[in-house]
Amino acid sequence: MIGRPCKYNDQLASEICWRLAAGDALHKICNDKHMPSTVTVYAWLFDDSKKEFLNRYTQARKMQAYGWADQIISISDGAASADTMVAINRDRLKADNRKWLLSKLIPSKYGDKPEVEVITDTALDKNKLSDEELDQYIMLLKKMKKDSD
Incomplete structure (x- = not known):
């Protein structure tokens, strides 16, 4: 039986970063058989010899967050066509979760308290x-x- 890859390579690192930037969750990416586990990815982030991966990963996470901001608009616009309270509440929950994450990850732009x-x-x-x-x-x-x- 062949195990999951755990050795760092640029191709895997690039795919992880591109998929994060496109909005995929890390756990979803790492569930793919050709991907390393989330524990391995976290280990790469703390490895001093992989600073370039840390920089690309950080940038991908920022891009992911801005994608969530775009999704809030799409979710809210789609809620107008929801036909049941269940669908409306589901959309509200999805938008609220993204708003909360944005307020914590990028408080200077999306936080509740304006900087004065x-x-x-x-x-x-x-x-x-x-x-x-x-x-x-x-x-x-x-x-x-x-x-x-």
Whole structure:
């Protein structure tokens, strides 16, 4: 009996990365008889001699995530033609799972909390503010002081 391949080669690595980028799950890819196990792929990722694979794998995962974002639109558009509550709820679950994954994997783009740049008092040149901007700045300072009391 021939075992599954576990020796690294560029052809397998490229197929894994291309299929990930196209949206396949790693466990699905590794279920194919000609593919290594997921444990082997994870071992390759931690192998210092395979840095190029790690870079390609990371890029493929990013592409996979952007594909999920596209899928959310397709799923949502298709939900309009769903004819049962079961189908509607299935589509909602599929879209919600992808949204949750995106919010965790790429929080800067898909996260719930917007990133806010805070300008401290020392970084703000009050001499360059218009009268309206200066009034807004003073009101904000008063509100912050009131909220902290």
